[in-house]
Amino acid sequence: MNTTTLPTAPRTTAPAARAARAMRRLGPGWFLVSPSVALLLLWMLVPLAMTVYFSTIRYNLLYPGDNDFVGFENFYYFLTDAGFVPGMLNTLLLVGSVLLISVVLGVLIAALLEAAEFPGRGLVRVLLISPFFIMPTVSALIWKNLLFHPVSGILAALWKFFGARPIDWLAEYPLLSVIIIVSWQWLPFAILILMTAMQSLDQEQKEAARLDGAGPLAIFWHLTLPHLARPIAVVVMIETIFLLSVFAEIFTTTSGGPGYASTNLAYLIYNQALLQFDVGMASAGGLIAVVIANIAAIVLVRMLGKNLTEKY
Template sequence: MNKPIASGRKVGGLRPLALQGPAVTLLFLWMIVPLSMTVWFSLQRYNLLMPGMDEFDGLTNYRYLFTDPALWSSMITTLLLVGWVLVITVVGGTLLAVLFQQEFFGRGIARVLVISPFFVMPTASALVWKNLMMHPSNGVLAWLAGVFGMEPINWFSSLPLTSIVIIVAWQWLPFALLILLTAMQSLDEDQVEAARMDGAGPIAVFFFITLPHLKRAISVVIMIEMIFLLTVFAEIFVTTSGGPGLATTNLAYLIYIRALLDYDVGLASAGGVVAIVLANIVAIFLVRMVAKNLED
C-alpha cells in the first residue's frame, strides 16, 4: 500500500508522473524536432541556390559525403584538436591545481586571474590571440622572437592547427583547473602528512596520493571538455577560416561550409547527422568511463 508523504504525493503513484510529464515532453520535443528535421533534410536534394528543385534523394548525400576527402580530413583534424587540447588542459590543470593548493602570498588574487580566461567569449579571445599575441609583425610572440634573435613565426600560415590548439587550450585550461582545484580541497592532509613522515617525497606523494584522489575529477573534466571541443567553431572562423586549405577545418566548420557557403542544406544536414552519431559514441564511452571511476 502506497504511503502518503508530506507533500501529498504518493510514492510510486501516478501523480509524480503527471507532474514530470510536461517538463519531459517539452525536453523531448526540444530534442526530437530539430533532430528529425536534420535527418529529413539529409535525405533531400535541397540547395538554396536552386529553389523549388528540392526532392527526396535517399542516401545520395551520405554517399557523396563519405566519398568526400574533406570529411575524413575534418574528422582527423577534429580528433587531433580534441586530443591535444585535452592533454594540455588535463596535465596543465593538474599541475596548476597542485601549485595553487600551496600557500603563497597573493594566492587568492592569483586564483582569480588564472581562472578568468574561461569567462572570455571565444570570439574575443580568438581576436586577441590573432591580433595581439600571434600577429607575425606586431604580436607579442613576434616581439619575443626578435628579443632572442629569432625569426618571427607566421603562426596561422606555418602552424595553423597548433595555433588553434593553443587558443582553445588557453580557454579551457582554467576550467580544468577550477574543477581539479575544487577536488583538491577534499584531499586528506593527514594522509599526505603521514606519507611525508614515512619518507615519501613530493613526486611520490603526487603519483600515489594526489593523482588517485583526482581520478574522478579528471574523468569529469575529460567528459565535459570533449563534448564541447567537438563543436569548436568561433576560434577557427575568426583566425584561419578553416585554412590553409583544410588544415584547420574540423567537422563543425565543414558543416558550416556546406550549409552557408555552398548553400547545400541536404549535404550539410548529412554532415550534421554524422556529427550527432560521433558525439553520441563519444558520450557513451565517456559516461561509462566516469561511471566506472565513480564506482571505484
C-alpha cells in the same frame, strides 16, 4: 507450549505494486514537470526530425525548387568529400591535444597552488580561472590580433627582439594555433575542478606519508593522483563533448584554412551549409557528427562509471 507469533509485514503483491507505481505516475509531480518535459522534447525532436528530413532530399539553397528524395546519397557524398578525412583527423587531433594539455597542466598547476603558500594566492587563482569566462570569439580575436599577428603581435616583437624572423602562426601552423587558443580557454576549467578536488584530500594521509619518509613526488604519485582519478574523468568527459563542436575559434582565426589544414567536422558542416549552400549534405554531416558525439559520450560515461565503481 505457548508460542508467540510475531507480526509480519504484509507482502505487496505484483498487482498492488503496479497499482502503486501507476498512482505515483498520476501524482501531481508528473503534471508539474510535464510542460517542461514536453517543451524539451519539442526543442530536441523538431530540429532533429527536420535534419533527418533534409538529409534525405536534394536541398540546395541555390536551387530551392529541386527537392527530390535521394535516400542516403547525401551521406555518401559527405563521407567521400575531400574535406571529411582531414576534418575528422583535425577533430581528433584538436580534442586529444586540448585534453592532454588541460589534464596535464591542470593537475600540475592545481598541485602547485595547493602546495605553495605565498601572498596573493587567491588573486592568482582568480586570474588563472578568468579565461574560462571569456567568450570564444573574443579570446580568438585576442590571440589573432595581439599575440599571433606577424607584424604587430607580441610574439612577433619577441622574435624581432632576439633577431629571428617573426612567424605567421595562423598561416604556417593553423591547427597548432587553434589548439593553443582552445587550450588557453579550457585549461582554467580543468584547474577549477582539480583544485576543488584537491581541497577534499585527507590531510592526515599526507601527514602519515611524510612521517613514513615519503617525499613530495611519492605523495603526489601515490596519494594525490589516485584521488584525482574521478575529477579527471569528469573533466575529460565534459571537455570532449564541447570540444567536438569547436567552431568560433576556427571561424574567427583561420576560416578552416589554408585549405583543410584547420578544418574540423563542425566547420566542414558550416562550409557545406552556408558557403556551398548544400543544406542536404550539411544535414547528413550533422547527423554523422551527432552519432560520433554520442559514441564518444557513451564511451566516456562508461569509463567514468567504471572509475566510480572501482573507487567506491
